[in-house]
Amino acid sequence: MGASSAPFSVSAQGKNPRILKGGKAMTQATAVHEAPKSFIRRYIFSTDHKVIGLQYLFLAMAAVAIGIVLSLYMRLRLAWPTERWPLLGKLFPNAMAGGTISPEFYLSLVTMHGTIMVFFVLTTAPLGGFGNYFLPIQVGAHDMAFPVLNMLSFWVTLAGFLVLMAAFFVSGGAPISGWTAYAPLSAVGEIAGPGLGMGQNLWILSIALFCIASLLGALNFITTTLNLRTKGMAMTRLPLTVWAWFTTAVLALLAFPVLLAGGILLLLDRVAGTSFFVPGGLIVSDKILPHKGGSPLLWQHLFWFFGHPEVYIAILPGMGITSHVLSTFARKPIFGYRAMVTAIFAIGLLGFLVWGHHMFVSGMSPYSAIAFSLLTLSIGVPSAIKTFNWLATLYKARIHFTVPMLFALGFVSIFVTGGLSGIVLGQTSLDIPMHDTYFVVAHFHLIMGVAAIFGIFAGTYYWFPKIFGRMMNDALGKLHFWLTFIGIYAIFIPMHILGIAGHPRRYAETAGFDFLTPLQPIHVFITIAALITAGAQLLFFFNFFWSIWKGKKAEMNPWRATTLEWTIPSPPPHDNFGPQTPVVHRGPYEYSVPGAAEDYLLQTAPPAPTKS
Template sequence: MSVVDTQLHTSVDSHVHHDEHHDHEHHEQSFIRKYIFSEDHKIIAKQFLITGIFWAIIGGVFSVIFRLQLGFPEANLEILRPILGGWITEQGKLDQNFYLALVTMHGTIMVFFVLTAGLSGTFSNFLIPLQIGARDMASGFLNMLSYWFFFASSVVMFASIFIETGPAAGGWVIYPPLSALPQASLGSGLGMTMWLISMALFIVGSLLGSINYVTTVINLRTRGMSMWRLPLTVWAFFLTAVIGILSFPVLFSAALLLIFDRSFGTSFYLDQIYIDGEALHHSGGSALLFQHLFWFLGHPEVYIVLLPALGITSEIIATNARKPIFGYSAMVISMLAITFISFIVWAHHMFVTGMNPFLGSVFMLLTLIIAVPSAVKSFNYITTLWRGNIVFTPAMLFSIGLVSFFISGGVTGIALGNSAIDIQLHDTYFVVAHFHLVMGSASFFGMLAGIYHWFPKMFGRMMDDKLGYVHFWITFVGVYFVFFPMHYIGIAGFPRRYYSWTNFDAFSSYADLNMLISIAAIITLSAQFIFLFNFFYSIFYGRLAPLNPWRSNTLEWTTPRLPGHGNWPGKIPTVYRWPYDYSKPNAKEDFIPQHIPHYETVESNLEHEKVLEEYDRELAKESEIHVSSHSH
């Protein structure tokens, strides 16, 4: 035993020494290598986060501008002229082309730039190495490239907002022929070209990131971290990356074929078109082909934005309810099921597109199956709260909010997934309400919850709780005020992407409800500035964070307050247990972190864990030998 001890000391010492040396080397890195072209996963995560926040502000402001048009159709928007210039018509109205551009860009920005890059990019990067016990990602270089492709994509998309003909304006789904023919719409010109270039870059960046996440999770888990001991966050990021790798290339091919149709005269999507006084030569293509390709990504994309949020929530709810997440394996199996099924439901977006109705029946069956694992997840969250000892940190509030949105938005999916019912509801505000709750707001809340929860690890300081509470309650109530009324408007048949409804007698009601939605949207957006203030203020002046502020079990809280390059100054901790040993009977504290071996917690070990006491001792011994053989 004493030999081992000595060994432990020497090895740790030598390692610490080694690492100091290591650190020293990195101090010599230039500012550019350290903060800009960084290969450190934590810096890259922050880069994704800041860029995501930037995009979220733009996406949010866009939505408020078009909500002004929908809520106050009579209002004079002359006041916006200094910002929007020629997009305000001489009558002081929002330009119709620009309205569509705003809707399109709001969707594109929120789905891809905020909830894919901003959410997955931030938390997969930040948490995977820290939670599985790795020094960094499998490839720091590819990881760096991943961010910079995303950055380049952002630059192109951002630039497209300022061009004279405006950004893409065919809806975020960019269905051809509208998106393929510059003469069909103002936004289908240069704006669409830039959209496609930007998305191509985005997909490259996303793939580089995803490949890295998958490789890292498979190969770089620390000793003892079996797949069944992974925190649910890591499971979620892992499966998200798998979905991304399998589906984004299909969007890439769809975009590529569209570029061909636009610029090189091919006819993949175009057939029998007469436009602008001219019959086009294109023939033999299929507009439906694009829709199939698009939704083959488009539907999994829903889970690309949702799964990370659900993973984050699982972790936060367990930690703050001071209870193990209920049904860990059911949660993992549900996520696996969702991952698989997400690939075979895409055509439920296309029930009334002219697709063969038999195909509609098949996709309806498959779609309603995906509701089952989602329901299981919701029940498990609620059961985790039951008889907990709940601490309401802002992160916890946002997580509970997420579960609420996940349910209220999810249940309406059962109506929409039924093709017979979807005939009437397709492309109405009912759909808008559905996906904004279940995918938009839920994922957004997951992202906010993650920021509040891991802020101390990211920046070494605490965010202010009280401001967090205020932020949560205004946002939570606000989101429901924005999206819940849309169900009524949708049931009344109001179509999406309408600049105004007053042309139709059928859609002339609900002016009051639309106004209410717009006001709620403005208030909700304003409340986000409370968060921004809290975020940026706390980075510099927040209270210094304790090492484990939430008394959490996962490995990231075993690192120093501000982990340096390599994350752990000494050896990487070995893992002896799953991450959810909260409030274990007879335990001294209400949490037992993953790196505590069972032989140190004899009093709380369950019957089947008794064997692990000896096993853990072996494991500990083994990791000492392993480390010392490495450091010499």
């Protein structure tokens, strides 16, 4: 590519950054507000959305590394429950005394892996990381609407993470009540089991901090999208990534306060003797508890009222990124832009009406279960619309198999696989045998865990050149994709079979039951697949950090993409666009427009002077 004088093309080369306006290329002038000079204000307590986005990304990378390591400990325990691992035990000298992974430590791992992954990876990376970095740029803003709030939001998230990690080191260790922390197990303190004392308190505190941080973030995302769009950036011209982040922020704004309230009530039950979730007449470890009149189901309603939208908070940005990347490398407009936006909103709305499908066998009214079931299967409709439209985007495309594209294609495949098993779980009668088995574990890992992670990988490989001004290594990236894509299927497809055979989740071993022992070979297979797949992630981490310093220099628009981030230098300057705010003339996915000089049209490209 290069500079051209045709009205459709854009001069967009790294060495000579220009911003286009009204058909004239303008050289970039000095920033509107100057970048802070001191190291601390610039990189630590920064109010620059790009620095904050990176901080979120690095936090998520640390969290995902820990989360993966924890999952490997779990997998080792499940495959070889009596084996001693003295070397691995050094990481957890208290919990793994003697080098064996005890059942209580296994349950701590279950709890911490889930909590870290759901909150500090799947919410933090796609929304806090990419959303912060690219939402303002893609709408043509200089920063978020409330930069200080944005900074606070990151630091409160980090505090939440540190508090959670501290749970490993307090007496009793990390909590064993799972990431769902069902009361009364989570509410009555240490007498119910190890880690349910201080560890559980820290868990609640961590989640409460995370809720507050997410609220601050959500306000920022919503305001920025609604108020700071640049000239010409109508809502109907927003990239689907922005629509996804915007919808996600609305979900976060409505869901996190409910969890925050629930968390506060749970903490009061534990430390102030209240009885929101603990009924009367309980005997735990031969002790009669003084609580009276609480409801364990209330916690489940509050938790899942948050928890189900949370699933979409994790996956919607991945859908946005996938749409964005698919369109870019298919060199085709996204199919059915309006249907895609409608589907995102429909998923978001329905996402608030289906929490009861986590509670079919909880003792909740069987009539409401039927309503929740019908609503749950309805959510398959907008999800199917998205899948159809992704496939239709590939129809008559011209696919470039870049690394981000491979991950976006992988996302589509995994989204289909993980989504379809939801049709089983959403039916009341089929949930009876499947509830709380490995079938559920397989389902949610594929749809909300792995699919979301594939969205994050696609986003990382796609935007890395913009963020760091260098390309990630292509060969390493491809190897990473192949191993991960195959590995993920090898791990999670067999888990469905465990669930069909009736294997309950959160079991530290199969030895206790005759109907479980024949399933042990599947556990061994899954563990081996998990070790290989986790090992493959080292390729990603190496590629990432190596490329920051040693990667090939990136041009301004290496993918020949259309949205606003590709009109500014890589990495972008402090205030993104300088004094010259961009003017948007067209939708976000104008690829292969007939008659255009090149196969893409930047959103800032001026309208054709004449129809030819």
